[in-house]
Amino acid sequence: MSATDQRATPAEVARYYERTVRRAQRTARVPAVQVALHRADRPLWTFEVGEAGGGATLDADTQFRIGSITKTFTAVLVLQCRDDGLLDLDDPVSAHLSVPAHGDLTIRRLLSHTAGLQREPYGDIWDTLAVPSLAETLAGLEQAERILPPGRRFHYSNLAFALLGHLAAAKRGGSWAEVLADRILTPLDLPLTLQPGPNAATGYLVDAWSDHARPEPRTDLGGVAPAAQLWGTAAQLARWGAFLADPTAIDPDGKVLSADTLVEMRHPTVLRDEQVWTAGWGLGLIVRPGRDRGTDVGHGGAMPGFLAETYGRVSGTDDDVPGAFAAAVLLSAGNGDRALGLSTTLLDAAVERDPADIQPWRIGTPVPDEWAGLLGHWWGEGFEYVFRWRDGHLEASGADDAPGVPPAVFGIEGPDLLRSVSGREIGEPLRLTRDEQGRIVRLHWATYRFTREQQTFDGVWASRP
Missing domain, CATH: 2.40.128 (Lipocalin)
Structure with a gap:
C-alpha cells in the first residue's frame, strides 16, 4: 500500500508494525526486542516481543543498555557549553581539560571522529573488562596513540567522547552524570539511568550453532561513561530521536539546545566510508540520506549483550513525513545485528501506510x-x-x-x-x-x-x- 492508496486503519497499521517487529526478532534470534515510534500527530506506539530474562518482565518500561547512543547526549552537552560561551569548537582540549597528552586536538575533531585518536582507552579493556577510572583514563593518554593525522579521515573513538564528556562536566563544575541529569534528562523528562534498574533486560550472546544463549557480564564503564554508559527504554529514546530531528516540537523554548544548533550538529562533516556514501558524521550524530531529500539523524549502540539504535527523520520535500518523527529499537543480543535497521523499516512503513495529514494551503499576507x-x-x-x-x-x-x-x-x-x-x-x-x-x-x-x-x-x- 502506498501513501496515495486508501489510508489503512490504525488497527491495520499497528498490526503491520507488530508483524514487522516479530519477524525481525525471530529472524535475528534476539531474546527480547523493544521498539517505539514517536510522531507529533499520533499517540506514541510501543511494542515488545520475547523475554527479558533474569526474572524481569518485558514491557514498555523494561530498561535496555543503549551503548553509544550515549554519545549523542555528550555531544549536546558540549554544544550547550559552546552556545553559552564557555568554549569554542576549534579550541584545543587542553584549553579546558588538563590532559598529559594529545591536548592540541580540537573539540570539533573529537566530536566528528576526525581527531585520529585511537578507538579505546589505553589497555585491553574489552579483554580484561578492567575499565579505567576517570583519573586512569586521563593518565592513559600518555600511552594512547594518535593513529591518524587530525582531519585525515573518519576514525571512531570512544576515548574521544570520554574526554568530551569530562570536558563538558568540568566547564559546568560537576560530574558528567550530574551535568547530564541537570542539563538534558530533567528538562526533557527523560529518566535514563547510569545503572540498570530492577526490571532491566538481561543481555545475551546467542550461540551460533544452537538456540542457547548465555548472559553477558554487565560492565560499568567508569571513566569512559560519557561514551556508552546509559540505560533506557525505547519510548525514551524515540523521544530523544524526535528531539534531534525536530527540536522545536520537543523543546519549543530551546531550554536544552536551539534548533539552529541542532541543524549545525546534523550537517555532515565527514563520510563514515569514502567508498560507500551511505552515512556521514556530523557533530556527534550519524547522518544518513533519506527519501525526497530528507535525512535520518541519530546513533547506534553496542555493548556486551545489547544492540540499540534510534533515528529521527528530518523531512525534506515529502509531505507524508510527520513532525517529531523518530523510531528506537532495543535488542538484548550483542550478536543480533540482523535486526538492526528495524528503526528505518518502521519509519518507512509509517510514511507509507500512515502518512501525515496534508495541511491545506491558505492565503498569506501581502508582500511588503x-x-x-x-x-x-x-x-x-x-x-x-x-x-x-x-x-x-x-x-x-x-x-x-x-x-x-x-x-x-x-x-x-x-x-x-x-x-x-x-x-x-x-x-x-x-x-x-x-x-x-x-x-x-x-x-x-x-x-x-x-x-x-x-x-x-x-x-x-x-x-x-
Missing part, C-alpha cells in the same frame, strides 16, 4: 511594498532565477531546478540588504540597487550581478548583436 519590485524573474551568470515571497520571507530558486531542490531563503538585514540564511549561497549578502524612481533594477548576490534581462559579464544583453 519595499520588496514587491524584487519578485519575478532575474538572470545571473547566464542563468534564470525566480524570486518569490513565501511564508513571510523572500526565496529564490533556479528556474530549471529539479523538483524538490530547496530554495535559497533570505533574511532582511536592512534597507536594500538581505542575506541568504539557507539554501544556495548561504551566508552571502543580497544587495539591491534602485533607480531614481525607487524601482529595483539590479541585484548583487554573493557579488554576482543579477538583471531582468540575460546579460554577458560585461553588461550587454545576450539578444543584441
